[in-house]
Amino acid sequence: MGREGVLNWVVALALLAVPLAAHALDEPFIVTLATKVAILALAGVGLNIALGLGGMVSLGHAAFFGIGGYAMAVLAAPVQAYEPLMTWPVELPGTKSMPVIWLAATLAGGLAALAIGALSLRTSGVYFIMITLAFGQMLYYFAISWPAYGGEDGISIYVRNGFPGLNTLDPIQFCALAYGVLMAALLFSRMLARSCFGLALSGARQNPARSAALGIRPYSVKLTAFVISGAITGLAGALFADLNRFVSPAMLSWQTSGEIMVFVILGGVARLFGPVAGAALFILLEHLLGGVSDYWKLFLGLALLGIVLFARGGLIGTLAGREVAHD
Amino acid sequence: MSVMLLIEQALNGLQYGVMLFLMAAGLTLVFGVMGLINLAHGSLFMVGAFACAAVAGATGSFWLGLAASLAAAAAAGALVELTVIRRLYARDHLDQVLATFALILVFSEGTRWLFGSFPLYLDIPDALAGPVTLPGGIDYPLYRLVLIGIGLAIAGALFWLIGRTRLGIRIRAGEADREMIAALGVDISKLYTIVFALGAALAGLAGALVGALQSVQVGMGEPVLILAFVVIVIGGIGSIKGALVGAILVGLTDTLGRFLLPILFSTFMETSAATSVGAALASMLIYILMAGVLVVRPGGLYGRA
Amino acid sequence: EPLKVGMITTLSGGGASLGIDTRDGFMLAVKQAGNPDLEVVIEDDQRKPDVAVQLADKMIQSDKVDVLTGIVWSNLAMAVVPAATAQGKFYLSTNAAPSQLAGKGCNPNYFSVSYQNDNLHEAAGAYAAKAGITRAFIMAPNYPAGQDSLAGFKRFYEGEVVGEVYTQLGQTDYAGEIAQIRASGADGVFIFLPGGMGISFVKQYADSGVGLPLIGPAFSFEQTIIQAMGDAALGVLNGANWSPDLDNAANTAFVEGFAAEYGRLPSVYASYGYDTANLLLSAMAKADVKDADAFRAALRAADFDSVRGDFAFSPSQHPVQDLYVREVVRDGDILTNRIVGTAIEDRSHAYEDACKM
């Protein structure tokens, strides 16, 4: 195991130990913060597949994040209002079951990524950044001005959705759930990176012309990765909405896309645990600086600048050094 | 709906487009020509507006304010280039996104720290205030006509600078291969500082000119920034001509869409719902336009990609 | 037994001026009262709903606050209030009071000290006829608060609506809308364009030379922003429930105290913050917050000197108050508002009947 492997374990264990300790010390808010880190890291893991492995710099991942959130609210809100989800063509009830909601959010995120990716991947480079941003903004404005789902006010669900065998309202149990999902996604992402598909994706990123000449369609490979990426980020959105028991267009805004990207870059692009380290650092900074002064964002900005200028390769990159070639 | 109203709206669209161009021009210089994604370009727009408002407020002269906006934005741009941006050319777009994202925070909160949280006062200079009557009987604000003129003049000047002068050629060469142009004896760093300052000055000028029409407040740059991105992506990155055409296209689409869509929907919907649905669609329209253009022409209208 | 208040408000970014005034008004009352039993925790929500929710969680879980307050924006309130009241905490609104929380969603632990969101639009609508507007052109951003505002205006407005336009949230250029106003044949314009949108519109409107009377809710013509509009704002009418020139002892003391403490004139947000703190202090004097029923009754009694004069709560726990119309005037160097008439007396709100409480 190389340095990066050790580091990954440290990060993973810390993210487990902190909420447990906080729980023991009766500091439920710290547990909530750790949950937030885990969920935002999950969104980052999703983005990292597109960004790190596939080189697709998407500034529109808030779209999938928000869609996942809305999937949760659209399914759960009817239950609390004692109404069916839809009556035509078949009557379908809403649900407050997390596994069902997760499935729906993953599918919704993936489908949205399929549509957006299919169009966006016709472009590349800076154009890709901007067209994904444009799709994100399109959904954002749609969500704000479309009255059906609360517009800018968003939708509140008052009670967190349920997971069989767990009391999700208990912060530590919900945290454990989020942590479990994050770890599963990390495992999946690691497997993906090493698989044939991961290699094909890497090839498509570095030299699409060569990939095509080898009979590998870069477009299909990238689109597949983009869909997987959107699906994971959608799942994170559903969890995030459940954490807050609330969803609003703010989840879809370009600032959200920017922040998810910041997590990834801060932690280390294409590093397995990059998003986790990045999200943790960002939330930590936000909460440490938040109390310092009214102008705390000035310091946050300076801190981010310092990191990007002097800690190349993000947190993991700086601490673990250059990636060693696999076996 | 009269023809005159439609013409007036088209003029409004043109003027809005030219306003966007002022912002997009600086951005396309930096973004296209130097190959740098500068999310903080909107902050320089804000710096220009605040500098103009502060100086105009203190001296009572809009024109002094305008000069101050150019100076302040150019200085801020040069400073940022020397301390931050300079280290980012060799990095990929990601680091640039992160660093300039951080710069937005620094600029916004720094400005708030200096000027407080309340919007500042800045108004159109008296000489340009009020409407003039155009042929055809349209009353149109003089200031907006002047903006159209300034925007087009700047477009011409930039077109010449980038396309025709040796400075412009060297800048573009530097974008294609920074190392090679240095190996040919061109001090690309100095060149980039100048270009970045120039782009910043343009943004600052736009901020000051637009600030007289709008609210001078912290965060004013971000919505314009996104629009400016849309503009240059539609036009094709790095192309001044593309920025101009894109800006005018966006201005017209947005203005006419906001005006015509509710009318269109009200032909088959109840008015109140039609205005709401029409407005919802109108707010998405330029993004739809952009996506449409990129799907058909992945490199934008005048792009090389 | 001390009482802990958690204030969640917007202190950074574009909307910071509103939150800062809310906080400053609130803290002025706290300072004047000098009650050592009142402890205040203040946090910045960055105008982000998810941040507001997490701050509420933090204040409830870690700081163990009894009362929450301070939220400026309706969408943030919708994110925080239902969950907070469900956990048995009191929420006192210093500004945002969306219809959902006034009607079906009313809650015994939720009090709005400011108004119900529609009130100030209703005041504008009711007064429009008196101001000679019979053919109104009405305009608001296309989001729930905007849609509510046009509905609120129309509720009491008796003339004809010749044009109804939804603009984009955050829009900065209104040339298109102004052209439509000019072409519409209206004799008056109602706008609800909060924050920078209002500044942009008013400046452009003044420059266009259209010159029709302009009326709106107080938010668009508040102390925090009219300075930035300059003379363009002069003469604009706006519906309000408070004004710096409102003639009562509490108000005079507040306006002077605020100016002395912070060196600027207070806004409506400051007045709501100030009233909220005083309401809280009055309830503290009567009951212990740990006894929720007694404390609630003490709040309901509203036994404090409001800067708005007479103040009482309706059954849904929203104010019953007089609504005025103000005009922007120049007072020496600065612009401010003066009351020009009463629009509606003893107004509660339109959703009262839906509240089962």
Added chain:
Amino acid sequence: MTEPVLDVRNLQLSFGALKATDGVSLTLRPGEIHALIGPNGAGKSTLIGLIAGTLTPDAGQVFLSGRDVTGTDVVARARAGLARSFQVSAVAGELTVLQNVVLAVQGARGQSFRFFRPALGQADLCEAAEAHIARVGLSDRRAVQAGDLAHGERRRLELAMALALCPRAFVLDEPMAGMGPDGAREMTALLDDLRHEAPILLVEHDMDAVFALADRVSVLVSGRVIASGTVAEIRADAEVQRAYLGEEMLE
């Protein structure tokens, strides 16, 4: 006579007013090396682009093993058995030599959408890749990132990747470019060997290599084939000398 593996019929392509490919017909028969030479800008790379499918002709057809592939794209042609190398080395710089070749092997076998097993954990993939790497003499560089290779090594890697496709035809754009004398010699030997697996359409300016290897030579000038024949015929062709070889080659 055996049926040609690659059959190009009357291809045309213009860039604006410039006729880059002006009615080119040529064939590639099993087992042969067919060299395509011509002055700079004659349209050789353009022709390769048309054959490989990166460019779409204005008119004309391309047949691969008797099948008309004119309307298909690069990927389809690669799968149909066309292996090309690029005039400017095109490899995945951040991957190792081994990974690059594994990528080629899995591309050829259509295994790129396997999500689960590690690519380098699959013995069959790796063994095949190693064999191709050994063939071009890069075995001791297999763990080096392709971006760190010297120019000549990168050209060999390119060839290994083309080999990995087990193609029906090779289309190679200047494989010798930038190679030193010994490198060029090795490459010549390698190509000589390769022709038994699949015929080679070879674009090359290295006349030593061309004359040593080619069974047939076609000369492209201004988008047209001005001459075609054996090495001896071409060397003797006065027009070719004037247009391409110059005086020097007469010695």
Added chain:
Amino acid sequence: MTPLLEMRGVTAFYGHSQALFGVDLDMAEGEVVALMGRNGMGKTTTIRALTRLIPHRAGAIRFAGQTLDGMPAHRAARLGLGLVPEGRRAFRGLTVTENLIAAARPGAWDLARVHALFPRLAERAGQDAGSLSGGEQQMLVIGRALMTNPRLLILDEATEGLAPLIRGEIWDAIRALKSETGLSILVVDKSLKELARVADRAVILEKGRTAWAGPMADMTQDLADRYLGV
């Protein structure tokens, strides 16, 4: 003869891997020196260190009486280093003429003279350099280096990928440059025959070190076998 260039014990790294282990290279004014060695022996790296495109870690480089240690590339270039880099790095997105103008510094070489040397560049004057054929690009970058009016022209595989006819023309041009203008030239090329005709001296690199240096005439078949694999 006045020394124009002195490189002493130069070492250089790419990241952590060392590419140069101690290169010595001397040139006098007006001399044509062939830099030779097998693939990957460090010829390009030596040139990159000389033109300040990468820093050298140890050793010293002096050019035209000035030390280049720590000097940025553009200043070194202005001292008179004209580079034709390996791999044809024409400026894509610029026209042929713009490519030439971008490099121009006053002197004997101007657009007309470059056009006279390579008439093809005049024909393609308005075309995007990125869409030129490989050989056309090669002519362009040689022309571009000449436009800087260098004291030392550095040609790294300048004839790579050129048709024999053109290659011959370029060698003619190099010889003409040598005899008519007395320009100093550092040349890397794989054609030993051509190098033998034009170069005064040769420097051979082996594994990042100077293995042999001496007059071209002293290059024996034995040396060539050992170091160049001919």
